[in-house]
Amino acid sequence: MNAPARDMRGSAAGPVLSARDLHTWFELRQWGFLRVGSVRAVDGVNFDLQAGESVAFVGESGCGKSSLARTLLGLHQPTRGEVVFEGRPLGMLNSAERKAYLARVGFVQQDPYGALPPFMDVRRILHEPLIVHGVRNRAEREQRAQEALEEVRLSPAADFLSKFPHMLSGGQQQRVVIARALILRPKLIIADEPVSMLDASVRVEILQLLRSIQREHGLTLAFITHDLSTVRHFAERIFVMYAGRIVEQAEVNELLNHPQHPYTQALLAAISDPDPDNARHQREVPPGEPPSLLKPPDGCRFHPRCNRMIAGTCDRQDPPDFEPRTGHMTACWLYR
Amino acid sequence: MRPLLEGLRRIGRYPSALVGLAIILALVGTAVFTVVTIPYGQALELWRGGETWRMHPVNARPAWVDRIAGNNLPQTIIVSSDDAPITEEPFVGGKRLRIPLEFDFDYGGFPSELNLFLTSSHAEREPFVRLTWETPDGRQLNLGGRRPAREERVSISQDWELERRLGRVPHVGLFAAPGDDGPPEVLDGRYRLVLDAITFEEDARIGADLVVYGRVHGLAGTDHQRRDLMVALLWGIPVALAFGLIAAVGTTVTTLVIAAAGVWYGGWVDAVIQRLTEVNIILPMLPILVMVGTLYSTSIWVMLGVVIALGIFSAGIKMYRAMLLPIRESPYIEAARAYGAGNARIILRYMIPRILPVLIPTFVTLIPTFVFLEASLALLGLGDPVLPTWGKVMNDAQTQSALYHGFYYWVLSPAALLMLTGLGFAMLGFALDRIFNPRLRTM
């Protein structure tokens, strides 16, 4: 079904985007200058995204998914580690190259209405990135704006170009956001919960749209989601994040059918999946609160909530990545 | 920008906005007309006063006020020797001239003054002129003789000798019906001032202008220096509008950009802007302007500069900052950063336009406050030294105790124009507020 994408992923070109030991900490200050600690929103993340693949980042609220996305986009400066795009670390780019990088990465946000300037019409919204990237010719911009609208199935494009965001439905707004992300012809699209604020009826439509555009152009798609139940259809790989880290990663079916990390197992159990394969796994929601990112627990961050905690190990030592099944990585001492 | 235009198009639905707009357009039209018909240099020249105005009455009220009151007070009458039937009798070494200056006078009041302006083109020896006043009922009064210089003003009103003879000030006495008791009554009819002149040079010429000063003048009346107030009332319009508009644009634009830059960059930039604003807010504007005016210059440009400079770090910064702070965090700004928009673009194209609709009403209502400020400065005697403005008229009126003397027009007409300006902008501004602000809530 997704053979062409797999082919591309396997190509020798190397990863499109990689995170190497990525840390994004937000300093907390008191009275404007006293440091009282850091929020470790992203705390040691490593991954490679291959050309043409679609990956999903899942995890509970506040685990640092959006912070990771912003760091990948260069909106936050990483505290440590680096983001590598096509072999070049972002930190090494000069400002022109950094700008060129931004043209290669599209960004789709969660709240489509907020993501569109309310005082601009769709035409202006789509022209803006082109103007920023030096497309002087108005006719060319108009041409590309129309193409982008056709791409996101807003047609006839002419009808939408002169509309303002408040005249569009949520789904249409999100399509405009996607068109804007596509207009600079990126290689990679980062979508931060692209459908969570939309009406349930249009969610699948938008995800399918993203997926088909991604396949058509051989783009890499990294999307963040809460919703494990739809992930299967729209991603090839899943990264499970917990407290600023990736705790498990594998192919979609592999991960959903054989979750290894107790946190993933708990997550899957929490969604009442009618799939009988999942039904036999443990049912309990992870007990307790998500950990403080200001003072993460020692050892494995999940150990205070884990029902299979190994005393003396999990609460002392940070687990490295293990590979309990082929191509299936997890950071859990159970698989030592 | 399209919602802006959409909003402006909706002005049509608010009658008050249309009235306000009409007032503003009328003011602007008059301002343009004024600047075209009375060029800047000429206006300054006129307002400097002096001889230009010698044939205008002092403190005459507007003619239309008198018309409404039904008093039929006299207008100014100028009788020139150019139109008079002059009889000449040459003789060896000179000539004898008889210049009758005739006019009809039938008003419900006495003139305010009586002057004769003589011009003589003699080379060395002055001519001799004898003046005789003839009333409609045939009385003749000898007003004495003169040896006029090349230009001579014969102030008949201030002839103490004559005043003693008439028992009244000349411009009343000469026009009064005979009779000693009771208040004087105007004798209607044809008056004549006859000049019998002898020149002692054959080609010497004598010209004469008899000015019977009225008590009403034109649309606006005159002031204590005989200047037609119309000059100042008309020229006050472009000055007031320009001052208000430049000051409002200058302060709003700079304040907005600075507030947006502070919000966007945050950190020490924001801190410095905030502290400057806090200090500036507690500095009283008027005393500073008075100080600058007293110690440095009262030029309107200097004042404008100081007003703008003091207006930059005004309370507006706090207001704009409060409005811009949530916008700074809005996802569309994050999206713009994600496609590479630079700081200047984000401030000017993404943050400021967002609050522009709310500012338009504020901006419109800000204009008259600067107009009033300029007028207040002039009223305090710190008006531009040369420009004719409304504030200067009111300042003159005040120093001349206009209200005490009953010259209400002197104070009321500039005040009415100020109020009209305020009204126009306020009506438009409030309507714009109603147009743009409900929209903001849904944005």
Ligand SMILES: Nc1ncnc2c1ncn2[C@@H]1O[C@H](COP(=O)(O)OP(=O)(O)OP(=O)(O)O)[C@@H](O)[C@H]1O
């Ligand atoms: N700019 C920032 N300054 C300080 N702390 C921040 C900042 N951005 C995020 N955080 C903190 O970092 C942590 C992770 O936030 P993030 O938005 O990345 O979570 P998330 O996984 O996207 O959550 P959600 O699913 O609710 O969107 C949170 O505790 C948040 O308060």
Ligand SMILES: [Mg+2]
């Ligand atoms: Mg998020």
